[in-house]
Amino acid sequence: MSAKDYVEKDYYKVLGVPKDATTAEIKKTYRKLAREFHPDANKGDAKAEDRFKDISEAYDVLSDDKRRKEYDEARSLFGNGGYRAGGPQGGSFDFGDLFGNSPQGGGGVGDIFGGLFNRGGRQPQPRRGADVETEVTLAFEEAVDGATVPLRMTSQAACRSCSGTGAKAGTTPRVCPTCVGAGTVSRGQGAFALSEPCRDCKGRGMLVDDPCTVCHGSGRASSARTMQVRIPAGVQDGQRIRLKAKGAQGERGGQPGDLYVTVHVDTHPVFxxxxxxxxxxxxxxxxxxxxxxxxxxxxxxxxxxxxxxxxxxxxxxxxxxxxxxxxxxxxxxxxxxxxxxxxxxxxxxxxxxxxxxxxxxxxxxxxxxxxxxxxxxxx
CATH class of the missing domain: 2.60.260.20 (Urease metallochaperone UreE, N-terminal domain)
Structure with missing residues (x-):
């Protein structure tokens, strides 16, 4: 992605939030969209995968106050008509010149926003586990007084067969030559680049030549477990309860997702x-x-x-x-x-x-x- 494309890309529109949205509103919207378009929930759907990457890219910028401010300033100057193709004489305009590729040399105004674009080479970041949803039915008395109930959960976790590497037993993954193990690549024009997940390794930083027969190289597999969950007293029919960090396990040391339990309550013959x-x-x-x-x-x-x-x-x-x-x-x-x-x-x-x-x-x-x-x- 070129610098021109970057400042013209409307991240607010990608997430569907207004420009004055708070960080909490942005986070809430991102989590909803991420659950909807996550590759694990849309296996084999290339459009959903691309949409997930766009959502993640937008959230990466808008969730960081400093990067969001830089992005807003860059769009104000260059993305909303501050500089247009075609100068006063009707001649062509080279967007790259504006960002430091002029014959006179020098960094140009690109130096001002260099921190916004030059973010390549980062090590793969921990990835938070997916949120998990389930349902439970309580007796009327249990809903009134509270109860501890067993819940059998099925979620994605590190594949036990390959210990999360994605490689068949006896083999090991190799470093992705495209991103050199970083999981991200920098694309851009001139001296500026935008960091985005590597498409070859899908952000993992590693490639699997001989995939695990259980997880087929993803490093993730379905895991079933039973946990005792405390349902608080006074819960009502249809209420949705959030249990923090009780969802799917994270990757690379990332935090687990959350567990959302929708409660159904049986009727009582008298009350x-x-x-x-x-x-x-x-x-x-x-x-x-x-x-x-x-x-x-x-x-x-x-x-x-x-x-x-x-x-x-x-x-x-x-x-x-x-x-x-x-x-x-x-x-x-x-x-x-x-x-x-x-x-x-x-x-x-x-x-x-x-x-x-x-x-x-x-x-x-x-x-x-x-x-x-x-x-x-x-x-």
């Missing part, structure tokens, strides 16, 4: 959930609703509680038992929301039927629908 509160529906009799009283209410994994039911309680009334809900992240608990449901008997006989008939006669003058008809007539 429901609203945020940090638990819910329960409790049936009551007509006399209890009319006269009031004390009712006993079950709780989740604990003793029952007694609540005072006010006289004249309507169907659907909700009361609160404080501290009997789900566990919050700070260790406190939400409430248990108790909704009463008046149970109407389907069959009455004997004294109960006679008593209810007497009640109906005694309250015949009280029409609960009178206000409804009055409001309807006035509408």
């Amino acid at each position: 429901g959930r609203k945020a940090d509160n638990l819910t329960v529906t409790v049936p009551i009799t007509f006399p209890e609703a009319a006269l009031g009283g004390t009712i006993e209410v079950p709780t989740l994994n604990g003793p029952s509680v007694k609540l005072k039911l006010p006289a004249g309680s309507a169907n659907g009334l909700t009361m609160r038992a404080r501290g009997k809900g789900a566990t919050r992240t700070d260790g406190t608990r939400g409430d248990l929301l108790v909704t009463v449901e008046v149970v109407v008997p389907k069959h009455l006989e004997g004294d109960a039927l006679e008593a209810l008939e007497q009640y109906r006669e005694a309250t015949a003058s009280d029409d609960p629908r009178a206000a409804l008809f009055k409001a309807a007539e006035g509408a």
Whole structure:
């Protein structure tokens, strides 16, 4: 890549972030794109591999405050019309002259940005392991109180057969002659060059002539392992939990990736959930609703509680038992929301039927629908 191409390349557009994006926003976007286009997730897809390299190249510059500042200044001067092909007389313009190849000699303005372009010859850098995603299903009680569950994970790790070298047993890789083991090559024009991953060795710095039969020369292979993972109390259905450094192993001493666990929660035959509160529906009799009283209410994994039911309680009334809900992240608990449901008997006989008939006669003058008809007539 020439210096001209470099300053004209819009790294912000490559990552899809605005020019005033913060470092955290750039990192978040890069990680999302890197997972999507990573070669391990797109085996044999050349376009995805090229896209991954473009993303990595853009992140390499924009994630470094100093390099980003130099890049922005270079684009401001040379990439956005500060110097255009064709001078005032309509003659041709040699971009290379601007960067120090003029007949008069001297470094030109290229010396100002030399640190931005001359970054070749670095040793291969540690590579962070890929993030891994999995799912787990918890019982309702486990989600409320927290649980430790076994998770069987399959991720990429150093191939055990070749110890990560990628070479068949009894053979060794050789240094890549293109990048001389650096894993990066410098491409450019004149005195300026841009460092990018070596295409011949794909950034590894080594070439394998006799590849391992297990990993086929990649040095990476699928590895299965079972780990005990603590799911915190109060987790909700559909919640995504991040476990730092529990993902795939890194390369060349790089940090492991992260593990993301999406939690599914089974339903409960009695209790429901609203945020940090638990819910329960409790049936009551007509006399209890009319006269009031004390009712006993079950709780989740604990003793029952007694609540005072006010006289004249309507169907659907909700009361609160404080501290009997789900566990919050700070260790406190939400409430248990108790909704009463008046149970109407389907069959009455004997004294109960006679008593209810007497009640109906005694309250015949009280029409609960009178206000409804009055409001309807006035509408």
